[in-house]
Amino acid sequence: MPEASANIGVVGLAVMGSNLARNLASREGNTVAIFNRSYEKTQGVLDAHPEAGFIPASTYEEFAASLQKPRTAIIMVKAGAGTDAVIQALTEVFEPGDIIVDGGNAYFPDTIRREKAVRETGINFVGAGISGGEEGALLGPSIMPGGSDESWVTLGPILKSIAAVAEGEPCVTHIGHDGAGHFVKMVHNGIEYADMQLIAEAYDLIRRGTGKSPAEIAEIFAEWNKGELESYLIEITAEVLRQVDASTGKPLVDVILDQAGAKGTGAWTVQTALSLGVPVSGIAEATFARSLSSHPEQRAVAVNLPGPDDAFAVTDHDAFIEDVRLALYASKIVAYSQGFDEIRAGAAEYGWNIDLGAVSKIWRGGCIIRAQFLNRIADAYAENADLPVLMTAPYFADAIAGSQASWRRVVVAAATAGIPAPAFSSSLSYYDGIRADRLPAALVQGQRDFFGAHTYKRIDKEGTFHTLWSGDRTEIEAEDTH
Numbered sequence: 001m002p003e004a005s006a007n008i009g010v011v012g013l014a015v016m017g018s019n020l021a022r023n024l025a026s027r028e029g030n031t032v033a034i035f036n037r038s039y040e041k042t043q044g045v046l047d048a049h050p051e052a053g054f055i056p057a058s059t060y061e062e063f064a065a066s067l068q069k070p071r072t073a074i075i076m077v078k079a080g081a082g083t084d085a086v087i088q089a090l091t092e093v094f095e096p097g098d099i100i101v102d103g104g105n106a107y108f109p110d111t112i113r114r115e116k117a118v119r120e121t122g123i124n125f126v127g128a129g130i131s132g133g134e135e136g137a138l139l140g141p142s143i144m145p146g147g148s149d150e151s152w153v154t155l156g157p158i159l160k161s162i163a164a165v166a167e168g169e170p171c172v173t174h175i176g177h178d179g180a181g182h183f184v185k186m187v188h189n190g191i192e193y194a195d196m197q198l199i200a201e202a203y204d205l206i207r208r209g210t211g212k213s214p215a216e217i218a219e220i221f222a223e224w225n226k227g228e229l230e231s232y233l234i235e236i237t238a239e240v241l242r243q244v245d246a247s248t249g250k251p252l253v254d255v256i257l258d259q260a261g262a263k264g265t266g267a268w269t270v271q272t273a274l275s276l277g278v279p280v281s282g283i284a285e286a287t288f289a290r291s292l293s294s295h296p297e298q299r300a301v302a303v304n305l306p307g308p309d310d311a312f313a314v315t316d317h318d319a320f321i322e323d324v325r326l327a328l329y330a331s332k333i334v335a336y337s338q339g340f341d342e343i344r345a346g347a348a349e350y351g352w353n354i355d356l357g358a359v360s361k362i363w364r365g366g367c368i369i370r371a372q373f374l375n376r377i378a379d380a381y382a383e384n385a386d387l388p389v390l391m392t393a394p395y396f397a398d399a400i401a402g403s404q405a406s407w408r409r410v411v412v413a414a415a416t417a418g419i420p421a422p423a424f425s426s427s428l429s430y431y432d433g434i435r436a437d438r439l440p441a442a443l444v445q446g447q448r449d450f451f452g453a454h455t456y457k458r459i460d461k462e463g464t465f466h467t468l469w470s471g472d473r474t475e476i477e478a479e480d481t482h
């Protein structure tokens, strides 16, 4: 059996796992044990990266023996049944006090279940969201670990050694207990969906409204990336729009099939928000936009449905492009505001103590939604940790005040032109809803009371009421059935 010389181990050596192992091995003080179900993959990693000084294991027993105590292993396998199999195998060779980390995109209720089960063996289980894709895993991801305080003592320094760094700080923090890390990663992905959909809608509106080519629009995004919209997603959008397809000579974006895939994290974010009663309209519309795009059988027949008579033609291109930029920024503020609302609601529901400011700080680098804008969110939560609505922070309220005219013009233009802009328009409706001093929900309450005697409150006195709609229509005090 090998001697216990590694301070960290990685199980699962596909691209993400091997890149994370290489990142760990490249940092001062780390010796990395590696294991993969097929040793052939392990051998391939050893041969490709001799400089990493990996400690290979061909069995779980060898893997455990090569790890110093408390043994600490990061599982990097596709979320699902494979994760449970690896957890089971590790619990058989680990001891109380050791640490098992799931670095996959696990669904947070699964992590809560797993943490509870593994904790009964005395072993620590940590669900850690790792964002930044393959490049991030190698060079520095944003890492969102949950798990026990005890596990953080050992795991924290190791994760800090590999995380991205933003404003001099590692993009990792102990998010909270059990499933908190995977919950926050899930919301990160939901915000990612919204961000991507908003960018796609901005592109579509400019393309259709001005007739500019993808390459020309790429330069617009590159310019936007120098200002308040600076972000990884804006940066890569310019790259994707610049790309020319080798086989046709056309812009690549024009030969890509317009049906968007989704591995599920956006749907989880929306389903969870619905159960928590948190409106995440931008994230939801982005998720549904992917679903809509992936129903070719419906689109093939609906394509003949009538649209507006007039062609969409923008006269002042520069003014419209600036309107779209401001609408994108305002809608992005809404998406992040909603995402942080969901994290706060999840923390309250599951008993996690999540520092929203710390979350915004670790998203400044390494992750897919990394953006200069997250510094402003961190500032807002530093100013007021209990900010009830992120959008009301002075910086964001001012930003929206300066954008809303453009935002409204863009939503009107899209609707008039028959161009789908679900994320832009739902974000604007959310903004107008959350700031409305009176909502038509009053009528909904009246309707509910009429057909279901579901009762209602009044604005002018305490109590719960019901109107005898099928009788003399008098109002009576009623039991609160909410």
Ligand code: 6PG
Pocket (backbone or CB within 6 Å): 105, 130, 131, 132, 133, 189, 192, 261, 262, 263, 264, 265, 266, 367, 368
């Ligand atoms: C990240 C990414 C990563 C993965 C997405 C893809 O944070 O590094 O979000 O988790 O690329 O899960 O998700 P979809 O396939 O659902 O877009």
